[in-house]
Every structure is written in structure tokens, then in C-alpha cells.
Amino acid sequence: MAVRSETSRLAILEATAGLLDPRRPDALTLQKLSIERIAREAGVSKTTIYRWWPSKAAVVIDTFLDDHVARTPTRDDLPAMDALREHLSSVATLYAGHEGDLMAQLIAECQYDPETMAEFKRRFYDQRLETAVGLIERAVAEGGVRTDVAPVTIAQMLYAPLYFRLLFRESGLDADGAVDILSTALAGIRARDAS
Structure with a gap:
């Protein structure tokens, strides 16, 4: 398993929380959320996310x-x-x-x-x-x-x-x-x- 960059990990978690926050006008539902959208929001690659988590649910x-x-x-x-x-x-x-x-x-x-x-x-x-x-x-x-x-x-x-x-x-x-x-x-x- 790859060693996580704490900065990237936090960026991914914060991006995910932000994308799902219903207080935001552009909030997504879990069903509409994608790894691609999380990666874009966090400024990381999809590969980085998949290296650490098996799915968007994780x-x-x-x-x-x-x-x-x-x-x-x-x-x-x-x-x-x-x-x-x-x-x-x-x-x-x-x-x-x-x-x-x-x-x-x-x-x-x-x-x-x-x-x-x-x-x-x-x-x-x-x-x-x-x-x-x-x-x-x-x-x-x-x-x-x-x-x-x-x-x-x-x-x-x-x-x-x-x-x-x-x-x-x-x-x-x-x-x-x-x-x-x-x-x-x-x-x-x-x-x-x-x-």
C-alpha cells in the first residue's frame, strides 16, 4: 500500500465533504458523486484516490x-x-x-x-x-x-x-x-x- 500524503488525504476528504454538503448550492447527492469529481475538487488524480480507497463509498x-x-x-x-x-x-x-x-x-x-x-x-x-x-x-x-x-x-x-x-x-x-x-x-x- 502506498504511503499517503497527509496533505492529499485531507484535500480529498475536505473535497468530498464539500461536494456533499447540502448547504452548498451545487451540492451533490452520494449517488451523483464520482471519483472524477472528487479528484478535480481536491486537485489530485483519480489514481491517487484509488490507490488509497477502493470506491467512492469508502x-x-x-x-x-x-x-x-x-x-x-x-x-x-x-x-x-x-x-x-x-x-x-x-x-x-x-x-x-x-x-x-x-x-x-x-x-x-x-x-x-x-x-x-x-x-x-x-x-x-x-x-x-x-x-x-x-x-x-x-x-x-x-x-x-x-x-x-x-x-x-x-x-x-x-x-x-x-x-x-x-x-x-x-x-x-x-x-x-x-x-x-x-x-x-x-x-x-x-x-x-x-x-
Whole structure:
């Protein structure tokens, strides 16, 4: 694998983010985006992009992932339930903005393109699920969540409503809606002796 020029990498990611930003009058959808357009906008060759990424979806996922992880941290300095509440709220808040439009487009693209689905899972979903499961395992260890439910099941139960609201443009895709999801779910997952 070629050594990436950090300047070129950042230019490609910034160009991709700019081309997909719905606040721009000339914004593109993921479907209309092309490697050629990214290369032209970034001032690099198509070969440079293909040397580092296998597809436009992979570029878009990496573009999104850099911002997503920075804006939706999972904090170790808080009790797990507080960190989980904060994380769910930050994901909902992020998805309520233009980043949510991009995520919805990525999920849609995954439905008919197996390569995009594989890239999405490998570059984004698997890592974020692992992070959420780790946070829930910490909540179990701290006594805030039942021990008889698999942490991955709890993660899916908590995060799925956010994606439902994102994809169907339902209300409640905000910090308050995320807290409501968690509060409602806790009636079923809270440890019996937890306060």
C-alpha cells in the first residue's frame, strides 16, 4: 500500500465533504458523486484516490467517520450510564444536521450495493457497534444494566430508534429524543437493584 500524503488525504476528504454538503448550492447527492469529481475538487488524480480507497463509498465513509467520531465521543471520565446518555444525545444531535442526510444516503446506497455495505460495516458500523457494546459492558459492570441481556442486544435496542427516526424523518431526532429513548428502555434493562 502506498504511503499517503497527509496533505492529499485531507484535500480529498475536505473535497468530498464539500461536494456533499447540502448547504452548498451545487451540492451533490452520494449517488451523483464520482471519483472524477472528487479528484478535480481536491486537485489530485483519480489514481491517487484509488490507490488509497477502493470506491467512492469508502471515501465518503472515511470523510464521515473522521467527523462522526470527533463529535460523538464516548467518555471514560463519567459513570457509564451518564456517558451512554451523552453519547446517544450527541449521535442524535449530529444526525439532526446535514451529517444525518449523508448517513441516510450511505444507508440507502448499502441496500443495493453489496460492496458499499461491506465497506460501511468494515469502516464504520462494526467499530461504532464495538464502542457502544464496550460502553454498555461498562454499565453492566457498574451495576446499572441487567446482566441477563447481551450488551450487543442492548446496543441495537438503544441505537435502532435513532436510525429509524433518521431514515423516516421522524420527530425526536435530537438530544431530548435520545434521552427519552434511553429512559424508556431503562425500564426494561435497568438492574433490579439499581436506583
